[in-house]
Amino acid sequence: MRCQAKWLLALVILLFLVPAQAHHGWVGGETIEIEGTITHVRLGNPHGEVQLDVDDETWTVEIGQPWRNERAGLAEGDLVEGVELRVSGEHAGERLLKAEQLWIGEEHYVLYPGRI
Incomplete structure (x- = not known):
């Protein structure tokens, strides 16, 4: 009976971990690149988000934690409304991108070095 309880506990833990990994991790989606103008910014934890106007469509771009x-070299004030931004990352849903690297002008920032 004690062995069955351990297996049941392990199964319950696994069931809770899988959705968390799918939400927060990369799940093998297509890598794409978009370019647009920042229209809204929310920085902070668990990760920041910027809204980009890309050819009259609003895209949400998830960027890294502060x-x-x-660490990638972004300074306060780099990601503000009106900035032209080019982003490469995982296409994670309709008009949703998880940024791996981005460019502001000629400046290149790598948020997830192991992903590129």
Whole structure:
């Protein structure tokens, strides 16, 4: 009986971990690149988001956590409304992109070095 309880507990833990990984991790989607103008910014945890106007469509771009953005070289004020942004990352849904790297002008920022 004790062995069955351990297996049941392991199964319950696994069931809770799989959806969390699917939401927060990359799940093998297509890598794409988009370019547009930032129309809205929300920085912070668990990750930041910017809204981009891309050919009159609004895209949501998930960027890194504050420490990851800083490590990539982004400074406060780099991601603000009106900035032209080119982003490469995983296409994670309709008009949703998980940024792996981005460009502001000629400046290149790598948020997830192991992904490119």
